[in-house]
Amino acid sequence: AGLAAAAGGAAAAVRLRMGAATAPQHADDAETLMRNANLAFDEARRLSGSGFVFYGPQLAATMTTRRATADGIDILAALNERRIVPARQAIVDAVTRQPAFHEALLRLRLPDGGEAGAARLVPAAEKAGLIEAVDHRMLELIAARMMGEPGLRIALNISPRTLASRAWLGNLAAQLGACPGVAERLIIEITETAAVEDPGATRASLDAMKALGVFIAIDDFGAGHTSFRHLRHFPIDLLKIDGAFVQNLARSSDDRFFVRTLVDLAQHLGIATVAEWVEDEDTARLLTQWGVDYLQGEHIAPVTAWPEPAGLAVERARERARSA
Template identity: 40%
Template sequence: MDVHHIPPAAIARKTRSPLSEPALLSDALMLAGAFAFEMGEDGHLDPANRDALAHNLVEMPDMFSTAASDWEARLGPDDVRARRAALSRLTFVGARYKLDYVVRDGMGEHRHFREIAEAMACADGRATLIRGVLLDRTGEASRNAAIAWRARHDPLTRLPNRSCLDAAAVQLSALSIRTGVPAYLLRVRIGNWRRYVDTYGEEIGDQLLGEVGHRLRAASLAPDMAFRLGGADFAIGSLTGDLEDLATSLEILLGGQPVHTAMGALPLDIDIASVRLGALRDALDATRAVLEDDLDYGSRTPQSQPIDIDQLLRDDRITLAFQPIVHAKTGALHHYECLLRLRLPDGRIESAYKVILAAEQSGQVTQLDRRALDLALPFLKDDGDVRLALNVSAGTIADEAASAAYIASLTALGSDAARITIEMTETLALDDPALASSFAAAVRALGCAFAVDDFGSGHTSFRNLLAVEADSIKIDGSLVAGVATDENKQAFIRMMVDLAATFSVQTVAEMVEDHADAIVLARIGVDYLQGYYYGRPVPAPSWPRLSPDAKKTVET
């Protein structure tokens, strides 16, 4: 049977739907807490339902103004700058932005809005007609804030929970290094809490824990911090010159006064164990010991299982993995970064992070650097096109003999050295730019390229970057992840790219994990991209080969 076709336009004339009637579309958006608007060159918001937006902001419609200056007067200075910057980037038809900001309503309360807009017409590189939607996200923002707070805090004591401990320990370690004042993590246990719970019930137990939390919150002054680990266990991070005095103060604070309950005044028995936060690399091990209760109460130094670097090297259990680094605009392979990996006794491969930390502590990190170079050399000899990046530690650069031996190995490569990039961490460029500059000059004289790794994770200035004469900087992954939807990250990376270009330095973005981030980074002007979106580290270089003509195009 033939079915008569009815054109969509004919249906639209006979029905009322949000898509066929702008007024109805506006009403539908309003039900979802959204308000459609248009905006011209003068920045005046023209809402589809002005009265509804005025009502939302607790304003009298006849006194409600959405002129550019009046709308910006409702925003904070940072949000005004962010909104103006977003508007200035609408330079072509179809360009869009998504912006979250806080608006002050007629009662002086703050409301969270999301503005999503698109350029519908442009002239002379700027938008002349913009259409978009204002979405009231106040309820969602409050719920998200509550969820985020609950994820990082214990609701009973209102203290940060164990998920916050790692970051806090690293911060205290860094502060300890800068100030020279020792930092400690203490695990505090209410020794008789379980007995009280068994005798009087969970309600009394919760009251005791709540009072402990109250006392710790009242006594903790920055930078010291208190955490609840779970049960009757708490942790204290403290910058102090006298551990014994701190422990005594905690015993007095928590156990000096009983807690008054319906069952009478209940005294608290306080047990304390501690571990010192030394160098930054020790912070995570220290928190693991505290979290896993791997401490002897009364003992100050937890014991850890040593890693025998020499034995791992003799057993050939240190190996390499190769991760591709590609051109941002074409996606074509440029080179691979060589990453150290540990081969387990059962043949599985895992990160060598703990091995590297152990080698740094024992002064054997120079052996790992040399092994990485030795493992990479056969790949250079077997493939005349492959380019590799190798990480060199501060230990190797600072050790005169190890540095000379490393440079001698690079010298023996002859012209093949031009296919190697040496990567140095940003920390070394900051701590000793003269030493870093000397090593950089030596390897660049052999034809190697030189890169500063993890740029943006510390405090390196571009003056130090100039001192080491880096050919490229690798933008730290913490600044890259989620950049497509984070305008603050976009602005920061754009600044880094512009400054790097001024000094003729190329840029590499790490931790690129999705298409949207890759597109934004390419538009910003980042030269190369690295991350799981393009490839995970693999045991051997593997990437589609380019034709000679295509290779010339990419290299130019």
């Protein structure tokens, strides 16, 4: 039954739905507590009338199962069945055109034999609340591959949610400890938006990662609102210029001015630059003239599969055989 309220002389029916979680029973930090309360509220919204839903273990299991599938992708099944795999794309020295490092790109092997990329998988994982698990899995996979290819440098994207997670730094430290020689060849990429959401927390996280020996890059730079002050105080090794500006250089004087300004800014700060989405040779030459350090794009180097090292592939086959 709804509550009756008088509004301009007419009665209006009001439904009240509430969700709640309590600390420390359901969480010991504000972020998790709010997430659990929101889960309870999401369930309350499914009620036909007014109602109150209190977070609890049964609700957590129900919501996890329901939210695990998004955009037709069962994220939990993909994780459990090891169908999330990395591909890679070379990023080359702008002058020599020789590969300087690679970016690890997220791929999902679908049950029907097809493949989905990050554009489909990341939103689905975020909607399912499992993007942190996906990022942790990607770290595990590329660390194992880097151990099999000494000298290979890899850049790995992590989501804003992962960057803010308490578990990320501990897992990163554990992976690097188990894989000697990987830290100094690993570049962690964060988005510009994530960098400015909470500058203080971002600086603390970046400092902690730098202390582990990894390099830090800001991805899609120019798309957000990083101020000069923030950029100057973040321990950044690499700026990746948003490809939305790079791909239009031949047609847009505004984009040419903007990209050149970003390159000049990075040079002033002593930060190396990568231009993304380089799609033709004229653009590549222009960027090189301006002093961009590295180029990335299909014109420069296509995305390629990244097979497992032989020993790891054999172990995976044994695991599948044991579980069959």
